[in-house]
Amino acid sequence: MSDRDVALGDMSPDEFRRAGYLAVDWAADYLASVQDYPVLARTEPGAVRRRLPASPPKAPESLESMLADLTSVIVPGITHWNHPAFFAYFAITGSGPGILGELLTAALNINGMLWKTSPAATELEEVALDWLRQMVGLPDGWMGIIMDTASIASLCAIAAAREAAEPHLREQGMAGGPRLRLYTSEQAHSSIEKAAIVLGLGRHGVRKIPVDREFRMDPGALAAAVTEDRRAGWRPFCVAATVGTTSTTSVDPVPAIADVCARERLWLHVDGAYAGMAALLPEFRWVLEGCHQADSVVINPHKWLFTPIDCSAFYCARPEVLRSAFSLVPEYLRTTESDQAAVRDLMDYGVQLGRRFRALKLWMVIRHFGWEGLAARIREHIRLGQQFRSWVDAHPDFERMAPAPLSVVCFRARPADLRARADEHDGYLDRLNEALLEEVNATGRAYLSHTRLKGRLTLRLAVGNLRTTEAHVREAWDLLQQHAAQLDNKLRTE
Numbered sequence: 045m046s047d048r049d050v051a052l053g054d055m056s057p058d059e060f061r062r063a064g065y066l067a068v069d070w071a072a073d074y075l076a077s078v079q080d081y082p083v084l085a086r087t088e089p090g091a092v093r094r095r096l097p098a099s100p101p102k103a104p105e106s107l108e109s110m111l112a113d114l115t116s117v118i119v120p121g122i123t124h125w126n127h128p129a130f131f132a133y134f135a136i137t138g139s140g141p142g143i144l145g146e147l148l149t150a151a152l153n154i155n156g157m158l159w160k161t162s163p164a165a166t167e168l169e170e171v172a173l174d175w176l177r178q179m180v181g182l183p184d185g186w187m188g189i190i191m192d193t194a195s196i197a198s199l200c201a202i203a204a205a206r207e208a209a210e211p212h213l214r215e216q217g218m219a220g221g222p223r224l225r226l227y228t229s230e231q232a233h234s235s236i237e238k239a240a241i242v243l244g245l246g247r248h249g250v251r252k253i254p255v256d257r258e259f260r261m262d263p264g265a266l267a268a269a270v271t272e273d274r275r276a277g278w279r280p281f282c283v284a285a286t287v288g289t290t291s292t293t294s295v296d297p298v299p300a301i302a303d304v305c306a307r308e309r310l311w312l313h314v315d316g317a318y319a320g321m322a323a324l325l326p327e328f329r330w331v332l333e334g335c336h337q338a339d340s341v342v343i344n345p346h347k348w349l350f351t352p353i354d355c356s357a358f359y360c361a362r363p364e365v366l367r368s369a370f371s372l373v374p375e376y377l378r379t380t381e382s383d384q385a386a387v388r389d390l391m392d393y394g395v396q397l398g399r400r401f402r403a404l405k406l407w408m409v410i411r412h413f414g415w416e417g418l419a420a421r422i423r424e425h426i427r428l429g430q431q432f433r434s435w436v437d438a439h440p441d442f443e444r445m446a447p448a449p450l451s452v453v454c455f456r457a458r459p460a461d462l463r464a465r466a467d468e469h470d471g472y473l474d475r476l477n478e479a480l481l482e483e484v485n486a487t488g489r490a491y492l493s494h495t496r497l498k499g500r501l502t503l504r505l506a507v508g509n510l511r512t513t514e515a516h517v518r519e520a521w522d523l524l525q526q527h528a529a530q531l532d533n534k535l536r537t538e
């Protein structure tokens with residue numbers, strides 16, 4: 045086959061329009077019926093791969109055939125994060141306006157690496173993030189930038205902290221330099237430790253501070269650890285506090301941690317990936333209390349602001365430090381506009397050069413729902429979480445494993461007759477709860493995940509999907525009660 049036999053160029057506009065309608069219809073039908081699928085994929089490893097051709101098609105194929113395969117081969121291997129009974133991890137929603145924003149972003153397909161390579165992309169990112177900053181009450185004048193994930197935002201924050209503490213490391217590298225120490229709690233997300241690995245601090249460069257009974261960092265222990273480390277020759281440089289830890293959504297005492305950071309001249313980064321968004325509600329503003337004293341904060345619209353993954357909002361009080369950590373401009377990326385005060389080249393504030401136009405979907409989500417509409421939805425998720433919490437608390441055969449300030453509840457089945465000296469039964473309760481999670485998830489009617497708290501296997505129910513109603517939470521609760529009772533009978537007679 046020669047090139048002359050092949051039609052060149054893209055789809056024609058008419059073909060695009062026709063295929064686009066089909067794709068949008070597919071998405072609309074999917075979203076309208078998502079509750080009919082099993083939440084958790086029931087696919088054996090390798091099953092999807094086996095059903096796909098091993099080599100690429102030589103000749104063009106139609107969009108109809110692709111959509112047919114999407115339905116018959118791909119969808120059965122999908123775990124439906126859009127399902128109203130998705131209660132695992134942090135439940136999310138790619139809302140209608142967000143999905144359409146993704147479509148339009150792909151249509152524009154700009155690369156916002158420099159202001160000049162798409163001025164509107166940079167400026168819309170600045171505006172959309174400033175709107176979000178106002179909604180959660182972070183300080184005026186902070187710079188906002190979109191990162192793909194909170195993991196990368198925290199990596200950038202820690203790189204900026206290193207730059208602030210030891211600017212020569214950027215040139216000289218870590219070998220032979222001071223032994224840098226980063227502090228975070230035992231409950232912090234693994235992304236903090238991963239950032240330390242990437243930045244050459246190593247895992248030994250991270251000191252995990254103990255938490256109190258409610259899983260919050262102990263600021264007294266933090267202060268003592270910093271003093272001890274200085275004496276031992278470490279160079280403390282950064283604290284990563286968490287607002288809404290992954291396991292329990294505990295909120296570190298940021299004001300007290302900020303005081304330690306101010307005294308010890310440490311960069312304070314706040315990981316509010318999930319819970320930061322609760323600050324949209326006046327009654328939950330407290331979750332970001334003390335953050336005005338931080339140097340950087342990350343919150344994730346792709347977790348709890350109905351924006352399709354990925355979209356993480358990174359705020360920095362000291363953008364000039366972030367810039368000096370990352371800016372490296374070769375000749376081919378120089379522009380005459382870069383020196384103007386009103387121009388920001390976003391490539392200078394992180395690792396990546398190429399930059400998707402993620403601000404468009406965030407802007408569309410905020411405009412579609414409005415500040416009040418977003419707040420009302422988050423408030424409803426918290427109400428549903430609290431409803432579930434009250435059911436757990438009232439049930440003799442279940443126990444709550446952590447405070448539940450927001451929309452996530454940590455709990456386990458613990459039959460009433462095992463209430464006394466529950467510690468002695470932990471082995472059995474771990475087995476019971478592990479089996480309970482497997483069984484409930486296998487029904488396809490709800491999907492929960494787990495964690496381990498104080499060594500005990502703990503189930504988590506997280507509300508965060510726009511389609512979730514009280515009936516869905518109730519069904520999950522009914523399933524949990526029914527399967528827990530059956531399993532307890534079965535396991536005790538084994």
Ligand SMILES: Cc1ncc(COP(=O)(O)O)c(C=O)c1O
Nearest residue numbers: 193194195233288289290315317
């Ligand atoms: C507190 C916290 N930080 C960071 C992350 C990582 O988020 P991302 O997937 O955006 O990197 C998570 C994920 O659940 C999280 O719970």
